[in-house]
Amino acid sequence: MKNGKRGVLDEPLICERGSPGRVGYSLPADDLPERDLNQDLSPELCRETLDGFPQVSEGEVVRHFTRLSQWNLSAATTLYPLGSCTMKYNPVVNELVVRLPGFAQLHPLIPDDCAQGALELLADLEHCLAEISGMDAVSLQPAAGAQGELTGMKLIRAYHQERGHPRTKVLIPGSAHGTNPASAALCGYEVVEVPTGPDGMLAAAAVEQFVDAEVAALMVTNPNTLGLFEREIVQITAALHAHGALVYLDGANLNALMGVAKPGHMGADVIQFNLHKTFSTPHGGGGPGAGPVGVKKTLEPYLPVPRLVREQEGWRWSEVFPRSIGKVRSFYGNFGILVRAYAYILAMGSDGLTHATRMAVLNANYLRKRLEPAYDLAYATPCLHECVFSDDSFHHTGVKTLDIAKRLLDYGFYAPTIYFPLVVSGALMVEPTETESKETLDEFADALLAIAQEIKDNPAVLRDAPLTTPVSRLDETRAARHPVLRWGRG
Amino acid sequence: MRYIPHTDHDIAAMLATLGVGSVDDLFAQVPEELRARAAIDLPPGKAESEVRGHLTALAEANPVSPGMLTFLGGGVYSHFVPVVVDQIIQRAEFATAYTPYQPEVSQGTLQAIFEFQSLVADLLGLDVANASMYDGASGTAEAVLMARRIVPQRPTVLLARSLHPQYRQVVRTYLDGVPGVRIIELPWGADGRIDAAVLEQSLDDSVSCIVVGYPNFFGVVEDVARLSDTAHRGGALLVTATTEAIAFGLLKSPGELGADIAVAEGQSLGIPLSYGGPGVGLFACRNRFLRNMPGRLVGETVDHEGRRGFVLTLATREQHIRRERATSNICTNHSLCALAATVFLCLMGKQGLRELAERNVKKSHYTRDLLLQTSGCRERFTAPFFNEFVVAVPDARGVGQRLKEQHIVAGLVLEEWYPELKDCLLLCVTEMHTRAEIERLAKELRMKSEA
Numbered sequence: 001m002k003n004g005k006r007g008v009l010d011e012p013l014i015c016e017r018g019s020p021g022r023v024g025y026s027l028p029a030d031d032l033p034e035r036d037l038n039q040d041l042s043p044e045l046c047r048e049t050l051d052g053f054p055q056v057s058e059g060e061v062v063r064h065f066t067r068l069s070q071w072n073l074s075a076a077t078t079l080y081p082l083g084s085c086t087m088k089y090n091p092v093v094n095e096l097v098v099r100l101p102g103f104a105q106l107h108p109l110i111p112d113d114c115a116q117g118a119l120e121l122l123a124d125l126e127h128c129l130a131e132i133s134g135m136d137a138v139s140l141q142p143a144a145g146a147q148g149e150l151t152g153m154k155l156i157r158a159y160h161q162e163r164g165h166p167r168t169k170v171l172i173p174g175s176a177h178g179t180n181p182a183s184a185a186l187c188g189y190e191v192v193e194v195p196t197g198p199d200g201m202l203a204a205a206a207v208e209q210f211v212d213a214e215v216a217a218l219m220v221t222n223p224n225t226l227g228l229f230e231r232e233i234v235q236i237t238a239a240l241h242a243h244g245a246l247v248y249l250d251g252a253n254l255n256a257l258m259g260v261a262k263p264g265h266m267g268a269d270v271i272q273f274n275l276h277k278t279f280s281t282p283h284g285g286g287g288p289g290a291g292p293v294g295v296k297k298t299l300e301p302y303l304p305v306p307r308l309v310r311e312q313e314g315w316r317w318s319e320v321f322p323r324s325i326g327k328v329r330s331f332y333g334n335f336g337i338l339v340r341a342y343a344y345i346l347a348m349g350s351d352g353l354t355h356a357t358r359m360a361v362l363n364a365n366y367l368r369k370r371l372e373p374a375y376d377l378a379y380a381t382p383c384l385h386e387c388v389f390s391d392d393s394f395h396h397t398g399v400k401t402l403d404i405a406k407r408l409l410d411y412g413f414y415a416p417t418i419y420f421p422l423v424v425s426g427a428l429m430v431e432p433t434e435t436e437s438k439e440t441l442d443e444f445a446d447a448l449l450a451i452a453q454e455i456k457d458n459p460a461v462l463r464d465a466p467l468t469t470p471v472s473r474l475d476e477t478r479a480a481r482h483p484v485l486r487w488g489r490g
Numbered sequence: 491m492r493y494i495p496h497t498d499h500d501i502a503a504m505l506a507t508l509g510v511g512s513v514d515d516l517f518a519q520v521p522e523e524l525r526a527r528a529a530i531d532l533p534p535g536k537a538e539s540e541v542r543g544h545l546t547a548l549a550e551a552n553p554v555s556p557g558m559l560t561f562l563g564g565g566v567y568s569h570f571v572p573v574v575v576d577q578i579i580q581r582a583e584f585a586t587a588y589t590p591y592q593p594e595v596s597q598g599t600l601q602a603i604f605e606f607q608s609l610v611a612d613l614l615g616l617d618v619a620n621a622s623m624y625d626g627a628s629g630t631a632e633a634v635l636m637a638r639r640i641v642p643q644r645p646t647v648l649l650a651r652s653l654h655p656q657y658r659q660v661v662r663t664y665l666d667g668v669p670g671v672r673i674i675e676l677p678w679g680a681d682g683r684i685d686a687a688v689l690e691q692s693l694d695d696s697v698s699c700i701v702v703g704y705p706n707f708f709g710v711v712e713d714v715a716r717l718s719d720t721a722h723r724g725g726a727l728l729v730t731a732t733t734e735a736i737a738f739g740l741l742k743s744p745g746e747l748g749a750d751i752a753v754a755e756g757q758s759l760g761i762p763l764s765y766g767g768p769g770v771g772l773f774a775c776r777n778r779f780l781r782n783m784p785g786r787l788v789g790e791t792v793d794h795e796g797r798r799g800f801v802l803t804l805a806t807r808e809q810h811i812r813r814e815r816a817t818s819n820i821c822t823n824h825s826l827c828a829l830a831a832t833v834f835l836c837l838m839g840k841q842g843l844r845e846l847a848e849r850n851v852k853k854s855h856y857t858r859d860l861l862l863q864t865s866g867c868r869e870r871f872t873a874p875f876f877n878e879f880v881v882a883v884p885d886a887r888g889v890g891q892r893l894k895e896q897h898i899v900a901g902l903v904l905e906e907w908y909p910e911l912k913d914c915l916l917l918c919v920t921e922m923h924t925r926a927e928i929e930r931l932a933k934e935l936r937m938k939s940e941a
Contacts, residue, residue, distance in 0.1 A: 014605055014836050025572065025842035027849055031925040032856050037848055040855040041874055045711055047742045052612045053840035061836050062574055065602070065829075069583035072598035076582035082591070089493050090586050093538050098764075099576075102549030107562045108766030109902050111894065114558065117551030118765050131531050143624035143768070144822045146809070150664075157667050166667065182809035182819035186635075188667035191814040229519040260517055261524040276822070280493075283588040284826030285599035286621070286786070288768035304663075326663035330565055330627040330656040330755075331766025343545055349535030352491045358513045359496050365516055366504045382519055405592065415592050420810070437495035438504060469594040471793040479791035479803040483780070485618050486608035 010470075011067040015487050018056035025058075052487065071470045073414045075283070079436055079444050083386045083417035083429025084177070084225055086255050086277035088356075091347065094281070094340035103339055108331040112316040119315035122332065123308050125342045126292075129273055132353065133251065134264025135294030139303045140333040145252060147328055148272025148291030149183035149219070151304060154325040155270055155295060156217045156246050157187050158302040162323070167216035167245070173202055175226060175421040180219045180250060189216060196423050200226045200379035204235035211243045221250035222266065223257070225421040225429070226379055227364060227386035237267025246270070251294075254278045255433070256361060256385035259354025263294075270295045279341035290337040304328055359434035360385045363441060367432055370445035374452035378424040385433075391426025394455050399462050401426035404451055406473065407465040411447035491535060553897070559927055560899040561857075563878045563918025564707070565626070565654055565733045566766055567758045569846075570922060575760040575833045579826055589786075589822070593801045594793075600800035603788040603825065606832040613735065613835070614752040615743025616774035621786040622828040623771025623820065626755030627657045630701060630731040631664035632773065632784045632818055633751045637699035637727045638668070639782045639817065644698035644726070645670045648689070652678040652706035654733055655907045661701070676700070682710035682871025682880070686720050693724035699751075704730040704744060705737055708916060709854075709878025710871055718748030727751065735759055735772065735831075736920075737876045739838075739847030751775045760834025761827050770827035781807060784818030846921060850877040854919040857928045861917075865935040870914055878918040880904065883939055886913040892938040900935060 056064070074080065080087040098104065106118055126138040142148040153170070160166045170184040173194050181191040194210055197203045207218065218240050222230045230236065237247045249268035255278040257263070263271045275281050276289030283289070295303065305324045306317035317332075348356060361384050368377070368387040376392040391401050405415035405428075417429040432441055454461055466472065501513065510516065517525070536544065560568070579585060583598060590596030603621045610619035623629035634647055647665070649658050658675075665671045676692060679685035684702060693700075700721045705711050718728040730744040732754035744752035757769030775783060781804070789803035809816040838846060854877040861867040867881035883889050886903050893900045901917035908914075919928065 011601075013601070013608075015608070018839075021841075022839075023841055024574075024837040024839055025846075027842075027845055027921065030849070030852070032852060035852055035856065037851060041711075041740065041851050041876075045742060045874060046740050047615075047738075047746065050612060050739070050840045050843060052608065053843065054836050055839050055841070056836060058572075058574060058837060061833060062578070064836070065578045065584075065833060066581070068598035068601055069578075069581045070598065071596075071601075072583040072587045073592075073595040074583045074585070074587040076586040080586075080588065082588060085588055087586075087588060090582075091493060093541060095580060095585075097542060097545040097549075099762075100546060100549035101554050102552040103545075104762040104764055105554040105568075106552045106765045107554075107560055107568070107763050107899075108566055109562045109564050110552075110558075110560065110899060114894075114899075115552050115765070117548035120551070121545075121548050128532055143628065143824075144820070146819045146821045147624065147628070150819055154663065154666065177821075178809035178811070178813045178816070179819050179821050181814035182812075182816045185814035185816075186664070186667075186819050188669060229517075231519060231521060234521065234524065259530050260526055261520050262526065265524055282585040282826070283822075284824075285584055285587045285596075285602075285829065286589045286825035287822040288624070288770075288824040288827055289822045325666070327656055327659040328628065328663055329625050329660060329767070330654070333766075334768040335765035336762075336768055339545070343541050345532070346536050346544060347493070347538070347541050348491065350530040350532040352494075352535040353530055353532070355491055355494060358516075359494050359501075361516050362496070362501065362504055362513055365508055369508050382516070384517075384519070406594070409592060409595050414595065417591075434494050434496075438500045466594050470597055471594055471797050471799040472795055474593050474793050474799045474801050475791045476801050476803065479789040479801045480806075483787075483804060484790040485780075485787055485803075486604070486611045 009067055011064060013487050014054045014056065014064050015052060017060055017064060018054050020055055022055045022057055024056050024061050078413055079440055080414040081416045081430045081432050083431040084252060086431060086433055088280055088433040089435035090280055090282040091344060094343045097343050098336050098339045116314050119308060121342055122338060123315055125338055128345050129292055129294055132258055133271060133294045134262025135271060136297045137300040137303060138292055138294045140292045140338055141304045141328055142291040142293060143329050143334050144287060144289045145272055145274040145291040146179040146183060148293050149179055150186055151293050151328050152248050152270040152272055153183050153187040155299045155302045156248065158325050159246065159299055160216050168214045170216055171210050171218040173220065174423045175224050176219060176221060177225065184219060199381050200228050201230055202236060204232040204239055207236050208239045211239055211245060213243060215243060215245045217246045217248050219248040219250060221252060223253045223384045226388050227383035228381050229384055233266045252277060253385060256357060258357040260357055270299055275337055275341040280344040281337045281340040288334050288337055290334040356434045363432040363434060363436055367430055367441055367445060371448055374449050386429060386431035388424055389428040390424050395426065397455055397459055399455050399459050401428055403462040403465060407451050407462045408447060409466040410468045413444055413447060558897050561901045561917045561919060561931060562899055564902045564916055566763055567734055567918060567920060568763060568922050569736065569758050569920055571760050571762060572837050574837060575830050578833045579830050584829055585826060590802060593799065597799060600788050602829050602832055604790065604800050606828045607788060609832060609835045610772045611774050613738045614774040615745025616752055617777040618780055619774040620783055621788055622823040622825060623773050623785055624824055625769050625771045626731060626733055626753060627660040629753040629771030629773050630657045631661045633729045633753050634661055634699060634701060635664065636751060636782050636784060637729060640727065640779060641698045644696055646672045646674060646696040646698065648674050648676050648692055648697055648700040650684055650702040650706065651675045652708060653701055653703040653731060654707045657731055681873040682708050683712050683873045684717060686716045689717060689720050693726065695725060697724060697726040699727040699729050701729045701731060704732055705734065705876045708871055708880045709875040711741060711874045711876060714744060714747035714749060734876060736847055736850060739843035756831045759831035761830050768824055768827050770824040770831055782817060785820050785823060849921045853921060853923055854879060857919045860928065860932045861935065865932050866939045877920055878916060880914050880916050882914050884913055886915050889938045893934055896934050898931060898934055900931060
């Protein structure tokens with residue numbers, strides 16, 4: 001067995017471990033009288049064997065996945081400054097409460113009177129999110145931010161449809177997440193890109209030029225993906241409303257706004273909440289998250305079903321909302337994620353949430369200030385929760401943003417988001433969040449400053465980076481050109 | 491606040507570096523008229539002990555096993571979850587990482603997803619599986635959209651009425667607004683399966699795909715080979731949607747029977763009921779449709795020194811590259827649940843998944859026989875089933891109410907979702923139910939239907 005570079009043991013695929021006949025499970029004793037299974041289910045309906053399935057012991061499974069886990073950096077291991085992802089600390093107590101039997105073992109089709117604790121939690125979470133955002137009503141059903149966007153755009157479409165014409169176009173700034181145009185297109189809309197101004201923001205005058213009777217909505221992120229608050233947001237939303245169009249406000253960056261300003265006051269008609277960002281639920285290596293939507297009264301009749309209603313004897317689910325868009329996923333949403341987010345809101349409280357926003361913005365500005373001498377800011381406009389640098393300061397050296405990201409791994413940090421937003425050349429997008437201490441920010445800034453010096457003194461080391469990780473740079477072209485997407489059969 | 495490290499001293503030092511007087515100054519960009527005048531109207535923060543107390547009280551207001559005996563399936567299933575599964579997914583290195591954009595420090599997540607894709611492709615009997623979808627319902631909607639991309643000139647989608655009602659609802663929501671789409675529901679035949687002759691009549695050259703439950707919502711094992719044969723002769727794709735993935739420990743895989751795209755809810759594979767979410771959507775298809783697939787894919791490659799490694803690949807299908815021309819808007823999927831399913835499938839292995847499936851067949855068929863023999867229930871469908879079945883019970887709703895007083899939820903009253911199925915119960919029996927519990931159900935059901 002070969003050693004990985006950091007002295008971590010290499011680990012084969014699980015199918016390369018084990019031995020025929022070895023097992024990692026046990027079923028309880030069969031307490032039923034004997035039956036002929038062939039009578040119950042004809043052998044013609046049954047498969048031969050599960051080709052390729054592993055045959056390993058419980059201990060081998062534990063060792064395999066424990067070793068794999070050690071090949072990951074995570075937000076628990078180190079600063080994970082992915083811009084736009086809000087990789088804050090994920091409170092451990094949330095993992096405990098979600099596993100309480102009354103939540104974990106609750107079947108979604110149990111009669112409502114046997115799920116009153118769950119329903120009360122969900123109703124209170126709806127209330128909390130509405131209060132934080134200034135929206136009138138909330139649906140917890142969408143499974144992720146992108147599904148929240150899809151839901152929001154479906155609501156907007158239903159609204160226009162009811163007024164006779166769903167309209168044909170949706171305006172989206174170039175700095176938007178890719179999910180925005182993809183969600184709008186999924187709803188049958190043509191996407192029209194609105195240019196971002198020289199200060200990184202949308203100008204109301206520029207937006208107005210694009211608004212006409214065919215525009216269903218503007219999708220706008222505020223603060224935007226550059227970490228900048230859209231100063232003309234009120235004028236922009238007014239311009240849309242003047243033409244009967246609506247405003248979808250992407251709430252991915254709500255971590256910059258709690259207790260400071262409410263999307264509901266900015267003219268937003270619908271927003272989504274990314275509970276795995278602002279509300280601390282773990283990112284899981286890529287989900288599950290949750291993407292509830294909040295709406296103003298005008299859009300409430302279209303929210304997904306079922307919805308919670310309060311009656312004398314308690315809460316119950318109701319399907320009787322004839323103008324609803326229907327359902328976007330099964331049952332009631334990612335309940336386990338909703339429980340964690342609720343526990344977070346309880347722990348933080350009103351003052352804690354506001355403090356989180358204030359410290360997130362302080363941290364981003366502090367990093368911005370410390371890095372400014374060595375890296376070019378994409379925009380001079382003061383930022384909120386994240387800051388974006390361009391490759392202008394090092395582009396001429398031949399060093400790429402990707403090289404800097406890889407070199408950061410050698411310093412023990414995860415890399416920021418790179419090459420996004422698309423409106424910035426070689427973007428390096430840093431979001432530290434409020435849960436990082438000043439010392440950690442200083443260590444991170446020192447690392448990036450040291451790398452800036454390496455660009456001058458020894459750029460080769462960047463192109464070879466990372467040098468200390470379990471594997472070195474991987475050949476992505478080969479992966480795409482000759483896709484191997486599963487292990488060999490047999 | 492225990493989650494936020496800043497001391498007054500830290501804040502002062504940072505503000506000094508920034509050269510600003512107060513944290514408020516950092517919000518100067520936010521127009522004055524938008525600034526909050528009042529604090530968020532929520533209670534003050536709580537200590538950990540208080541959070542635990544509050545949530546424990548809420549959780550205890552939901553009666554669950556062992557105090558409550560339920561025979562509910564219908565999309566979410568009660569199966570044993572080995573403790574190893576939960577221990578592994580709680581490892582912070584897995585739980586608190588994100589999308590593996592930097593593969594050199596994300597090989598744990600990437601290799602685990604590669605293993606997930608391999609296991610799912612094997613389980614569903616198809617060439618390639620993706621890194622996961624949100625759930626079976628939205629996965630089914632994505633499969634229909636994918637079929638539409640493959641045969642764009644065909645506007646009609648045939649949805650089995652015996653497909654999970656919520657899956658049908660989600661498909662309708664996703665398709666609403668897609669120009670020219672028409673959805674037609676396929677009825678079930680007398681034995682609970684789709685009648686291939688009826689399918690043949692509904693099939694013309696406007697049909698892009700046929701979506702069937704396998705097993706269907708009533709637990710019934712459809713004749714997928716015949717359906718796919720009929721579909722293919724009509725130039726349409728066959729999509730199967732499965733709510734109970736354990737069935738594939740025993741049943742022939744959708745791919746083996748000719749399905750072009752197979753979707754399944756993977757909650758049964760090591761993920762708790764959790765009031766219906768999160769679970770995980772399994773999604774697999776034939777190789778020739780690869781570039782029309784939604785969602786992330788992990789592929790094998792090598793590093794500079796020739797060592798095997800794994801990366802996200804074929805991303806040009808995805809929203810962050812392709813934007814409005816992407817195959818789907820999905821970004822974050824259900825990676826940690828996919829990891830749970832991977833660990834579960836590795837533990838069960840080649841032999842265990844089959845034995846588990848056999849135990850489910852045995853328990854459910856024993857229960858069905860007992861109810862028919864002793865409790866005045868009548869068989870509703872005669873076709874083979876896996877671990878769910880429908881029985882007719884006079885006054886099903888009233889019986890359900892009376893059983894609930896005995897802390898039993900006998901099953902799902904189908905009339906709420908299928909007005910044509912009056913006085914019918916959908917029951918699910920798994921390896922979790924003991925013989926004593928099954929006999930208690932039969933006894934109480936007999937007493938309550940006689941009452």
